[in-house]
Amino acid sequence: MKLKSLFITINMFLFLSVAAQETKKYSFGEGVLNRVNKDSTYAIKIGARAQFLTASRWTSANNTTNPVTFFSVRRARLKLDGFAITSRLQYKLELGFTDKDISLPREFTNAVSRYFFDAVLKWNFSGNFVLWLGQAKLPGNRERVISSGDLQQVDRSLLNRVFNVDRGIGIQLRHHINITKDFIVKEMFAISQGEGRGITTGNLGGYQYTARIEVLPMGNFVENGDYVGSDLNFESTPKLALGISYDLNNNAVKNRSNLGAYMKNDAGFFETDVSTFFLDAMFKYKGFSFMGEYASRSANDPIAKNYDGSLTGDIVQVGNGLNLQTGYLVSKTVELSGRYTNISLDKNITGKGSENQYTLGVSKYIAGHKLKVQTDISYLDAQESNNEIMFRFQVDIHF
Numbered sequence: 001m002k003l004k005s006l007f008i009t010i011n012m013f014l015f016l017s018v019a020a021q022e023t024k025k026y027s028f029g030e031g032v033l034n035r036v037n038k039d040s041t042y043a044i045k046i047g048a049r050a051q052f053l054t055a056s057r058w059t060s061a062n063n064t065t066n067p068v069t070f071f072s073v074r075r076a077r078l079k080l081d082g083f084a085i086t087s088r089l090q091y092k093l094e095l096g097f098t099d100k101d102i103s104l105p106r107e108f109t110n111a112v113s114r115y116f117f118d119a120v121l122k123w124n125f126s127g128n129f130v131l132w133l134g135q136a137k138l139p140g141n142r143e144r145v146i147s148s149g150d151l152q153q154v155d156r157s158l159l160n161r162v163f164n165v166d167r168g169i170g171i172q173l174r175h176h177i178n179i180t181k182d183f184i185v186k187e188m189f190a191i192s193q194g195e196g197r198g199i200t201t202g203n204l205g206g207y208q209y210t211a212r213i214e215v216l217p218m219g220n221f222v223e224n225g226d227y228v229g230s231d232l233n234f235e236s237t238p239k240l241a242l243g244i245s246y247d248l249n250n251n252a253v254k255n256r257s258n259l260g261a262y263m264k265n266d267a268g269f270f271e272t273d274v275s276t277f278f279l280d281a282m283f284k285y286k287g288f289s290f291m292g293e294y295a296s297r298s299a300n301d302p303i304a305k306n307y308d309g310s311l312t313g314d315i316v317q318v319g320n321g322l323n324l325q326t327g328y329l330v331s332k333t334v335e336l337s338g339r340y341t342n343i344s345l346d347k348n349i350t351g352k353g354s355e356n357q358y359t360l361g362v363s364k365y366i367a368g369h370k371l372k373v374q375t376d377i378s379y380l381d382a383q384e385s386n387n388e389i390m391f392r393f394q395v396d397i398h399f
Contacts, residue, residue: 029370029398043082049149049398051075059386073098074155074394075148077117088125092136094118114198117167132172132190135197139172139188139212140165140245141293142280143323145227150369152229152289152327153361153376154392158341159321163295165247165257165276168192168208169199182219188212194249196258205271206250208258212278214243221284229291230327230335231284232368238285245278255304255316257297263304263314270304274316287329295321302349319345327361337361337376353383370398 031045053074056067081092094117096102102114120134137145143156144164156164170192177185193199194208216226218240222233226241249257251271263270280293297318304314321344327337339359345352361376373395380388 028367031399040087041085043087045079045081047079047399049075049077049079049396051148051394051396053154053392053394055390055392057391058389060388061386072100075101077101077149088123090122090124092118092120092122117197128176130174132174135167135169136172138165138168138190138192138208138210138247139174140210140247140276141278141295142227142241142243142282142291143293146229147227149396149398150228152291152325152335152337152363153339153359154374154394157293157323157325157339158343158355158357159293159295159323162256162317162319162343162345163276163278163297163321164259165208165210165249166259167197168194168210168258169197170208182217184216184220186212186214186216188214192258194252194258195254204262204269205253206273208247208249208252210245210247212243212245214241216241221282225284226282228369229289230337230363230365230369231287231289231329232365233284234287234329234332235284236286239283241282243278243280245276245280247276247278249274249276252299252316255314260317261314263312263316265304265306265312267307270312270314272302272304272316273300275299288327290326291323292325293321293323302346315350317345318349319343327363333365335361335363335365337363351384355383355385356381369396372396 031047033044033046036043051074054071056069058067076097078095079093081090083090095115096117097115116135118136120132120136123131125131141160141164143160144166168190170190172188172190174188179185188211190210192208192210193203194205195203218238221239221241222235225231225233225235225239247257250273252258252274253262253269253271254260255263257274257276275298277296278293281291283290299316299318302316302318304312306312322342323339325337325339327335329335341357342354344354347353357378357380359376359378361374364373366372375393378390380390
C-alpha cells in the first residue's frame with residue numbers, strides 16, 4: 001500500500017505540471033517535463049534515467065576458466081527538481097526503483113523510505129549563503145558527489161565503496177566567495193543523523209559532522225564540470241579544483257561511519273567516534289581530465305566490544321585509500337580512460353591486506369552523459385583474497 005501511495009504522489013506531480021506553462025524549448029536529457037508557471041513562482045522538471053549493465057568476473061579461485069556473468073538494471077531513477085514561490089527556494093527529489101537502488105530492508109529502517117535518495121530544500125537566504133534541509137549527499141569525497149550518471153567509467157572506484165560517507169538526513173550550510181575574478185573558495189558544513197539515508201526510527205549514537213573547503217584557483221569549470229566525469233566541454237583554459245573534507249561521526253554504531261553493518265553488543269550497540277578525511281583534485285583542459293583522491297578513516301576504538309570487554313567480532317574498517325583516474329577524448333564523442341586504486345586497511349585491526357585495482361575504459365558519448373555506452377576491464381590484485389578480472393558493459397540513458 002505504501003508503494004501504491006508513492007506512485008499516486010508521483011502522478012500528482014505529473015498532473016500539476018501539465019497545467020503549468022512552458023517557458024522554453026528543451027532537448028533530450030533535459031527532463032521529461034520542464035515547466036514554469038506564468039508568474040514564475042513555481043517550476044518543476046521531471047526526469048528519468050536508467051543504466052543497463054552486464055558484467056563478467058573471473059577469479060583465481062576457479063583458475064579464471066569459469067566466469068560469473070550477470071545482467072541487471074543497475075539503476076532506475078526518477079528525479080524532480082525546481083523552485084517554489086521564489087527561485088531562491090529550490091527543491092530536489094530523487095527516487096530509485098531497482099533492487100540495487102533500494103537495497104534490502106535493514107534493522108531500524110523503513111523499507112519504503114529506501115526509495116528516496118534525495119529529498120531536500122535549498123534556501124538561498126542571503127547573498128552566497130544556501131541552507132539545505134532534508135536528505136542529500138554529504139560534502140565528502142568528490143567522486144561520491146559526482147552523479148552516477150555523470151561518471152567517466154562504468155562505476156565508482158573501490159575507494160568510494162570503502163570510505164565514502166554517502167547521504168545523510170539533517171542540515172547543510174553552503175557558501176562561496178570570489179577572492180578574485182578567477183579565484184573561488186567554497187565552504188560546506190553539515191550536521192546529520194549519522195546513520196545514512198532512510199533512517200526513520202530515531203538516532204542511535206551521536207550526530208555526524210561534515211566540513212569541506214574547495215579552492216578553484218583558475219575559475220569555475222564550464223557547466224559545473226568539476227563535478228562531472230570527463231572533459232566533454234573541452235575546457236579552453238586549464239581548470240583546477242582542490243578539495244579537503246573532514247567527517248566526524250560521534251558515537252557511530254556502524255562499521256563504516258554512517259554506512260556498513262550495525263555493531264551490536266550485549267548492551268545494545270557498540271559506539272565509537274569515527275573520523276574520515278578526504279583530499280581530492282580535479283583538473284581539465286581541452287579534452288584531458290584528471291581526478292585524484294586520498295581517503296583515511298580512523299576510530300577511537302575500532303574493535304567492537306561487549307559491556308564486559310569481550311570482543312563481538314565487529315570491526316570498524318579503518319585504513320587508507322588512493323584513487324588516481326585520467327581520461328582523454330580522442331574525438332568529441334569517444335574517450336579512453338584509466339584508473340588505479342589502492343585500498344590499504346589496517347591489517348592489525350581488520351585482518352585484511354592491501355588491494356590494488358587497475359582499470360581501462362572506453363566510452364562512447366552519443367548525447368554526452370545523457371546517452372552513452374561504456375565498457376571497462378579491471379584487474380584486482382588482492383593480498384588476502386582472490387585476484388580478479390572483471391569486464392563490464394553498460395548503456396546509460398537520461399530522459
